[in-house]
Amino acid sequence: MEITDLTPAEHRVWQAFAVDGGVDFRESDDEDPAAGALWGPERTVRAEVLRALLLNGPTRDGETAGLKLTGARVTGQLHLMYGTVDHAVRLRSCYFEQSPNLYGAQVRALVLSESVLPGLTAGTLRVDVVLRITCCRIAGPVRLAGAQVAGAFFLNGARLGTPAAPGGPDAPDPSDEATGEPVLQLNHAVIGADVWAVGLHAHGEVRLNGATVGGQINLDDAELHASGGTALHAETLSVGTDLRAVRLRAHGRVDLSGARVPRQLNFAYARLSNPGGQALRASSCVIGELWLREVPPIRGTVNLRRSQLDLLHVPPQAWPDQVRLDGLTYRSLAPHLPAEQRLPLLEREESGYLPHAYEQLTTAYRAVGDEAAARTVQLAKLRRHRRTLPRYARAWGHLQDTTVGYGFRPMRAAGWLLVLLLTGACAFALEHPRPLKPGEAPDFNPVFYTLDLLLPIIGFGQEGAFAPQGWYQWLSYLLIATGWVLVTTVAAGITRSLNRQ
Known part of the structure; x- marks a missing residue:
């Protein structure tokens, strides 16, 4: 592309690129990029111009080139498929008419914070430093399956997907994502540091199947809506430290089957709801500590079959009417309560009488030296077993x-x-x-x-x-x-x- 083809706005961006200079088209700091469709040519930049800059833009000796653009309307599709970008890409508070395509691309850093996009295609993307979609509003799917990010992935405050139809937070949407494409696809991705998703709003499935996160995943104050479907799908997820979901609001199944969380899986103050289905599936997991402290009664089944935990911190009132605990093992329970308050949970087992569940509870009480409670559990086990015997027995x-x-x-x-x-x-x-x-x-x-x-x-x-x-x-x-x-x-x-x- 010849530089003479550039508009005045594009010329400013072109000149600033060589010295990593910032171009800010905003009229005020609190401007809403959702109105970007109405922005005029004075702040419009063609996607093909950005592509030419990123792949073959001008550089200066002794300077670090980079794209740093704020408050622009980007027309056309930013097509960087399989491209290699040796510069940081920072497009803040921008309005994209079409979904960028970065499939298989390699970039130094990618920042789209506070921007409005119809979608993002970036499967198998490689990012050398950091990936940010903080506070973005993205109506369509964010495809990051197989992506590799050396640093952290920030999507705190982001709003993904289309909000639910009127009728309440659990009202089904005619275009419900439960039967469509996940709004966030991070399956089999590798994140070197943290996934920071505090305050995330997702209307549709968030998929992290097989992902590997070197640090922690933080979903504090997030809201995930997928009524009748899977809100968080994270089978065989591997986390380096913690998975925090304090005050999480999940309308739909939270599926962590086969996950590895060496420290805390923290659902304190969370609300988990999937009536008629499984609200929390954490079967075959290896978890350091599972916290469901100060949680209102879970709506839907809790499945912890064959999982291994060091600490299970769940008050009795948090458990739903049906649970699946076959093969669950844990070393200790918190808070420490009399056996009479723990035993009703074992009556809610979907499979009926499970001797192992009583033996596991007995072991936990003996581990803390409460032999009286252990005897109470053993007596309850024999009484429960009695109901399975013939009349004479x-x-x-x-x-x-x-x-x-x-x-x-x-x-x-x-x-x-x-x-x-x-x-x-x-x-x-x-x-x-x-x-x-x-x-x-x-x-x-x-x-x-x-x-x-x-x-x-x-x-x-x-x-x-x-x-x-x-x-x-x-x-x-x-x-x-x-x-x-x-x-x-x-x-x-x-x-x-x-x-x-």
Whole structure:
């Protein structure tokens, strides 16, 4: 392109490029670039001029060239497909008539902050320093699949996609992105530092499947709308440190299946909603700490199957009516609560009775030294298992539960022993059993005679010296049988206590 073909506005940009000079066409700092379609030729730059500058623009010895343009209307398509740009590209507060095409391009830095675009095609883009679309408004899809950014990716405050139709935040849009193309495609991208998306507004799916982020992902105060679909799709995502989503508003499924987050996955104060489907899917994940602190009740199923966590920080009231916890393992729970407040969650398992879920909760309580809570969980496990047994087995289980709490309530067994002791002592006091050898039998003592029947090991010389008759004989049989069961239960409880010490 000959320089004589340039308009006055384009000539200013051309001259400033060689010395990395900035050209600002704005009339005021608070000007809205959404009105860029009405801007006149005095601030209009053709995309082909920008392309010529970036690929073969003038340079000066001792100067660093670069494109630094603010408040311009860019007509035509900025086509840099497979191009190599050795300069920084900064197009702030600009209005693009057509979606730029940077597919397969390599640039030094790309900054489109506060600009308005119909879309952005930049799959497999390579950025040497930083990529910024901070506060951009982009109606169409942002295609960055397979992109490689050596530094950070900033999209804080960006608005992507078309807002939902009237009728509330969860109202379905006739052109709902749940069935269309994701508004942000960052799948299989490699980001060297952080992804900074604080305050992001996305009307459609945000896709990060297979992406690798060297630092953290920050979605604090973001709003993701994809009612009936997937709001955040991040299967097998790998994060270097944290994934923060404090005060996130997600209307649609948050899918983190297979993700790796070595430190915190923080959903504190977030609102997760996908009625009739999965609100949070974090199955087969490896996560340091999962935080759902101060979260209102989640609307939709939570799926944590086969995930591995060091810390699970979830108050009981945050859990939805249905969960999937099969194979979930964790080292500790927070906040520390009585077992009675944690157990209702295990009743919400979609698959029904899962022994592993009870064993895992027991292990977590024992890890912090709360043996009483661990016993409560084990007792609840046996009671839950009882409901899966045939009727005759359930009857035996009810008897075990009532009498000795399946062995986890040894003091209850001691109480039954006392009741039986009083019953036997009173019964045999009314009618003494006959002595087997009248001349050699010791004096009869109803209390010690009953103890002889109840205690299988200790002997007071009464049981072998007297023989009850009639129904007293059947009473003695009952005392012997129940004594064995109850004394064994008490001994087992004492043994567990000594082993813990």
